[in-house]
Amino acid sequence: MSLSERELTLESSHGDILAAAAELFMDRGYAATSLDEVARSLGATKGRIYHHFPSKSVLFAEVFRHGMAMNYAAIEPHRHLAGSPTMRWRRMAFAHVMQMITTKPFQMAVWMGVEMHLRGATTPEQRTVFNELIQYRKDYGDLFRSVIIDGREKGEFDFEDVSVTNQLMFMTLNSPIFWYRPKTGETKANREDLARKVVVCALRGLGGKE
Amino acid sequence: MSLSERELTLESSHGDILAAAAELFMDRGYAATSLDEVARSLGATKGRIYHHFPSKSVLFAEVFRHGMAMNYAAIEPHRHLAGSPTMRWRRMAFAHVMQMITTKPFQMAVWMGVEMHLRGATTPEQRTVFNELIQYRKDYGDLFRSVIIDGREKGEFDFEDVSVTNQLMFMTLNSPIFWYRPKTGETKANREDLARKVVVCALRGLGGKE
DNA sequence: AGATGAACATACTACCGGGTATGTTGTCAA
DNA sequence: TTGACAACATACCCGGTAGTATGTTCATCT
Numbered sequence: 001m002s003l004s005e006r007e008l009t010l011e012s013s014h015g016d017i018l019a020a021a022a023e024l025f026m027d028r029g030y031a032a033t034s035l036d037e038v039a040r041s042l043g044a045t046k047g048r049i050y051h052h053f054p055s056k057s058v059l060f061a062e063v064f065r066h067g068m069a070m071n072y073a074a075i076e077p078h079r080h081l082a083g084s085p086t087m088r089w090r091r092m093a094f095a096h097v098m099q100m101i102t103t104k105p106f107q108m109a110v111w112m113g114v115e116m117h118l119r120g121a122t123t124p125e126q127r128t129v130f131n132e133l134i135q136y137r138k139d140y141g142d143l144f145r146s147v148i149i150d151g152r153e154k155g156e157f158d159f160e161d162v163s164v165t166n167q168l169m170f171m172t173l174n175s176p177i178f179w180y181r182p183k184t185g186e187t188k189a190n191r192e193d194l195a196r197k198v199v200v201c202a203l204r205g206l207g208g209k210e
Numbered sequence: 211m212s213l214s215e216r217e218l219t220l221e222s223s224h225g226d227i228l229a230a231a232a233e234l235f236m237d238r239g240y241a242a243t244s245l246d247e248v249a250r251s252l253g254a255t256k257g258r259i260y261h262h263f264p265s266k267s268v269l270f271a272e273v274f275r276h277g278m279a280m281n282y283a284a285i286e287p288h289r290h291l292a293g294s295p296t297m298r299w300r301r302m303a304f305a306h307v308m309q310m311i312t313t314k315p316f317q318m319a320v321w322m323g324v325e326m327h328l329r330g331a332t333t334p335e336q337r338t339v340f341n342e343l344i345q346y347r348k349d350y351g352d353l354f355r356s357v358i359i360d361g362r363e364k365g366e367f368d369f370e371d372v373s374v375t376n377q378l379m380f381m382t383l384n385s386p387i388f389w390y391r392p393k394t395g396e397t398k399a400n401r402e403d404l405a406r407k408v409v410v411c412a413l414r415g416l417g418g419k420e
Numbered sequence: 421a422g423a424t425g426a427a428c429a430t431a432c433t434a435c436c437g438g439g440t441a442t443g444t445t446g447t448c449a450a
Numbered sequence: 451t452t453g454a455c456a457a458c459a460t461a462c463c464c465g466g467t468a469g470t471a472t473g474t475t476c477a478t479c480t
């Protein structure tokens with residue numbers, strides 16, 4: 001998990017392509033996005049993309065991977081904090097939601113990647129690299145899962161079914177990728193307030209106390 | 211809103227195509243679904259589809275429309291019930307979630323249609339028919355919106371932002387279209403229990419009392 | 421019986437998009 | 451200076467797909 005600063009901030013041609021691809025995958029979906037469009041949005045041609053990535057599916061997979069890497073980096077500082085499960089969960093959830101808002105194109109790709117895997121819309125060759133990414137994403141989800149289980153055991157949370165609750169919680173926390181739009185003149189405080197509302201709603205769903 | 215029984219149950223060739231198309235749109239997404247595949251899943255050819263629908267986008271729009279029509283029909287019995295907003299909301303929400311589960315392919319198409327519209331992934335000609343459908347969907351959403359506003363005024367619900375809360379509520383209520391899979395030997399009671407859990411979680415998000 | 425049209429199937433076209441093969445330019449090391 | 455390689459651009463191939471134009475069958479009406 002030791003990604004260099006360069007890899008996280010994408011200061012490279014490789015990274016420029018990832019960012020442009022993420023944007024278009026978000027806007028048009030995977031299938032409807034052509035590599036010509038991605039290249040054109042960079043003021044380049046397909047040759048540039050194929051110089052860095054062997055195929056469209058690998059390009060998408062790298063967008064997926066980068067999105068997940070940023071998520072891990074975002075919640076890492078809060079994972080091992082002392083304090084109640086509720087407090088740990090709140091910090092992690094808040095960081096997660098802020099990620100959904102600030103790196104939306106990449107998070108959209110993560111979502112689409114999971115969807116494509118669930119629908120089996122992958123060729124056998126893609127499966128290998130995809131399985132690893134799905135596992136990557138699953139491990140991330142389990143970080144939250146164990147916290148809410150811990151919280152329930154300590155009586156801080158109250159819910160019936162762990163799987164269903166976890167699904168619903170992530171739906172809420174992820175939802176900004178679908179409906180969030182940056183407003184003109186929006187400040188960081190605005191975004192944080194929005195994220196707080198989302199976290200509060202998800203916390204209620206867990207049966208937690210505010 | 212007076213749809214014939216035939217239109218709601220799809221006992222026609224027209225309806226068979228709608229159902230098959232909905233299934234494939236769900237499995238592969240709009241862009242990745244070819245009309246040849248839809249036809250093949252029916253044991254037919256493209257000629258049959260183009261005899262009933264003028265284009266792929268119109269076929270998709272009709273799937274969308276049919277999904278929404280079923281939703282309206284499902285919550286109609288509960289809309290004007292006497293009783294508390296909480297009770298009215300619970301009935302409507304439960305009916306809605308059951309719709310998500312039982313008519314998943316169509317509801318997935320509705321979701322995709324809204325997404326496509328938000329992303330502007332529509333041609334100018336599609337816009338006309340699409341705008342009407344989006345309005346159709348918006349009106350449906352407003353039925354819930356007015357109930358939760360009513361509930362808040364009567365002190366039964368407790369939340370800050372109406373728009374954000376409505377978004378998050380629908381995310382929760384709609385989420386089964388993404389993660390629900392029918393189990394073998396599953397009964398109607400199983401599905402209803404699942405729907406109940408989803409409704410409870412959404413109700414908590416509204417700050418309502420169980 | 422013959423005409424007519426609905427409900428398809430068949431055959432075809434035009435185009436788009438992933439992938440490839442090859443050319444071009446700048447840079448840097450020996 | 452030159453050769454070698456990275457980092458692209460250009461030109462092309464080819465499979466797939468939306469849409470069309472044209473047959474074919476069968477039921478129904480007169």
